[in-house]
Amino acid sequence: MELLNRHVTIRKFTPKEISTDLLKNIIYSGTRASTTGNMQLYSVVVSRDKKMKEKLLPLHFNQPVAKSAPVLLTFVADFNRFSKWCEYNSATPGYNNLLSFTNALIDAVLVAQNVCIAAENNGLGICYLGTTAYNAKEHIDVLELPKLTFPVTTVAIGYPEEIPDLTDRIPLEGIMHDEVYTNYDEVSIKKLYAFKEGLESSKQFVQENNMQTLAQVFTNVRYKQADNEFFSKKMLETIKAQGFVID
Amino acid sequence: MELLNRHVTIRKFTPKEISTDLLKNIIYSGTRASTTGNMQLYSVVVSRDKKMKEKLLPLHFNQPVAKSAPVLLTFVADFNRFSKWCEYNSATPGYNNLLSFTNALIDAVLVAQNVCIAAENNGLGICYLGTTAYNAKEHIDVLELPKLTFPVTTVAIGYPEEIPDLTDRIPLEGIMHDEVYTNYDEVSIKKLYAFKEGLESSKQFVQENNMQTLAQVFTNVRYKQADNEFFSKKMLETIKAQGFVID
Numbered sequence: 137m138e139l140l141n142r143h144v145t146i147r148k149f150t151p152k153e154i155s156t157d158l159l160k161n162i163i164y165s166g167t168r169a170s171t172t173g174n175m176q177l178y179s180v181v182v183s184r185d186k187k188m189k190e191k192l193l194p195l196h197f198n199q200p201v202a203k204s205a206p207v208l209l210t211f212v213a214d215f216n217r218f219s220k221w222c223e224y225n226s227a228t229p230g231y232n233n234l235l236s237f238t239n240a241l242i243d244a245v246l247v248a249q250n251v252c253i254a255a256e257n258n259g260l261g262i263c264y265l266g267t268t269a270y271n272a273k274e275h276i277d278v279l280e281l282p283k284l285t286f287p288v289t290t291v292a293i294g295y296p297e298e299i300p301d302l303t304d305r306i307p308l309e310g311i312m313h314d315e316v317y318t319n320y321d322e323v324s325i326k327k328l329y330a331f332k333e334g335l336e337s338s339k340q341f342v343q344e345n346n347m348q349t350l351a352q353v354f355t356n357v358r359y360k361q362a363d364n365e366f367f368s369k370k371m372l373e374t375i376k377a378q379g380f381v382i383d
Numbered sequence: 384m385e386l387l388n389r390h391v392t393i394r395k396f397t398p399k400e401i402s403t404d405l406l407k408n409i410i411y412s413g414t415r416a417s418t419t420g421n422m423q424l425y426s427v428v429v430s431r432d433k434k435m436k437e438k439l440l441p442l443h444f445n446q447p448v449a450k451s452a453p454v455l456l457t458f459v460a461d462f463n464r465f466s467k468w469c470e471y472n473s474a475t476p477g478y479n480n481l482l483s484f485t486n487a488l489i490d491a492v493l494v495a496q497n498v499c500i501a502a503e504n505n506g507l508g509i510c511y512l513g514t515t516a517y518n519a520k521e522h523i524d525v526l527e528l529p530k531l532t533f534p535v536t537t538v539a540i541g542y543p544e545e546i547p548d549l550t551d552r553i554p555l556e557g558i559m560h561d562e563v564y565t566n567y568d569e570v571s572i573k574k575l576y577a578f579k580e581g582l583e584s585s586k587q588f589v590q591e592n593n594m595q596t597l598a599q600v601f602t603n604v605r606y607k608q609a610d611n612e613f614f615s616k617k618m619l620e621t622i623k624a625q626g627f628v629i630d
Contacts, residue, residue: 140412165387225598230608234615249496280563316527351472361477368481
């Protein structure tokens with residue numbers, strides 16, 4: 137619990153390499169996670185080579201954390217391997233659909249989170265890069281991912297240069313619902329987000345971006361509708377191009 | 384690591400209840416997981432009430448594990464709360480799209496896995512119920528989930544009646560790829576799945592189902608194309624009905 141409760145995202149790493157044995161150990165712990173029907177619908181691509189990392193860096197919008205990390209692990213939703221096993225065993229796979237895609241995506245995330253916890257338990261630090269799904273097509277090209285696979289998320293991993301303070305979370309009652317979902321109104325929302333909005337870092341964020349509210353930093357700067365729609369369109373095309381039928 | 388490495392799915396629970404404090408503690412550990420931009424795009428619905436559980440049971444195809452568990456936790460991808468926060472703060476949310484849906488789905492799974500690990504660390508056992516996504520629409524009705532939310536997975540949780548042996552996994556080299564994805568051929572597939580196919584339980588499974596190969600048990604009995612396509616269609620309709628634009 138203590139390990140989970142003190143988790144922080146690490147954005148600066150020392151140059152120290154991660155040994156292959158340690159890498160294998162933490163990925164092994166990943167494989168112990170539950171997956172759909174124990175089908176293990178995922179793969180992990182390890183990026184350590186300098187040239188490969190240089191190719192990936194722009195796909196993560198050149199985030200310094202991606203550059204600083206000695207290892208990038210890309211977690212891939214993978215129905216290719218399982219389907220091939222079926223084909224070589226006189227069985228006809230039927231996994232090129234939305235439900236199967238979703239199951240593989242869930243499997244990949246379960247494994248990723250186990251790997252992150254195992255990494256932290258060994259003194260490593262991690263940062264999830266959400267940019268993988270934005271540039272899934274380019275990841276597919278660079279990492280040579282076949283049909284029926286899809287890169288879901290990447291974890292930047294290494295030895296922490298420094299350990300930042302815990303980041304804020306909304307109060308537990310804001311996310312926990314008893315028996316049925318209790319919807320939010322202005323009063324409950326204001327209460328839940330008061331701490332976040334009151335942080336010095338949040339106020340600075342609002343000011344630096346010339347916004348009136350913290351929410352506007354999200355909607356107008358960080359996660360804009362036009363960007364979301366652009367990358368959604370690209371993502372859907374890529375999912376389809378990977379052989380999944382979504383209609 | 385030890386905790387992660389000895390994880391097994393528990394399908395039979397003792398009648399012992401989980402205290403509210405313990406439940407809150409493990410869900411709190413869930414909230415310490417990384418999420419997209421720290422937006423916490425998830426909610427957790429706790430089902431303990433007998434009548435509510437009776438409504439949910441058929442949605443999990445009456446799996447005995449769902450009946451046996453004192454608590455069901457449904458992890459919900461949730462862009463409703465965040466969008467409401469935006470609206471109450473003079474910000475226009477643009478999160479009714481595929482990318483945002485995917486981010487919320489990933490967030491929900493990260494939190495779920497943390498909750499499971501925290502639960503196991505407290506002597507509880509867990510079983511993921513993949514059936515939630517199959518019957519998302521019905522979950523939405525029973526749990527009263529609003530627009531811009533989607534139930535991703537449910538975890539059955541309780542004190543284990545018995546601890547089964549570790550289940551099989553394919554060898555680590557089967558899921559780990561060095562720099563680029565190495566595709567599989569008949570030789571590598573046969574090698575990776577030899578252990579799984581050779582298990583007594585697998586052989587029994589093949590025989591009981593009157594199949595020739597273990598893969599056929601998956602394609603012809605457990606995860607059939609026709610079922611996958613039926614539930615994929617339903618799932619896509621439900622995602623759209625929840626307000627996400629997928630086209």
